[in-house]
Amino acid sequence: MQRAVSGLARSAVLCLIAGIAGLVAAIFATVAAFIALSNALGAALAALIVALAYLVVALIAVAMLRRPAPPPPPPPIINAPPPLAEAFLTGVQTGRSFGEGFRSGARSGS
Structure with a gap:
């Protein structure tokens, strides 16, 4: 029992670290994309493009949430x-x- 709890705690901590690292990476990627686009197109258009990219990601996530869950498998026939x-x-x-x-x-x- 204690091994299971410690394994679960370890998994939770590693998942939290991975989530924070992923969030930081997404922030840096957003800033880099904004800087690159603002140098080429101007700050207003760069902000609009980055915002639209995040809007597309959000809409895809919402569409995936609205999909109905697959039906459960039928019970085994005895x-x-x-x-x-x-x-x-x-x-x-x-x-x-x-x-x-x-x-x-x-x-x-x-």
Whole structure:
């Protein structure tokens, strides 16, 4: 139990570190894109392009959230045992009944 909790805590900390690093990388990439675009197109147009890029990402995320979840898989069908298994079990049961008859003396001489 303690191993599971420590493993979960370790995973949570690593996930938090990865999330923070990803956020910082996204901020730096945004600043770099803005600077590059503002040098080429001007600050207003660069801001508009960066904003539109983030708007497209947000709309894609919302569209993915609105998609219905796939239906759950159907429950497994529990049928009778396959014919080979049924024949095996019948043979075992028959063998046991013959064995009991021989032990009690009911089948001697027949």
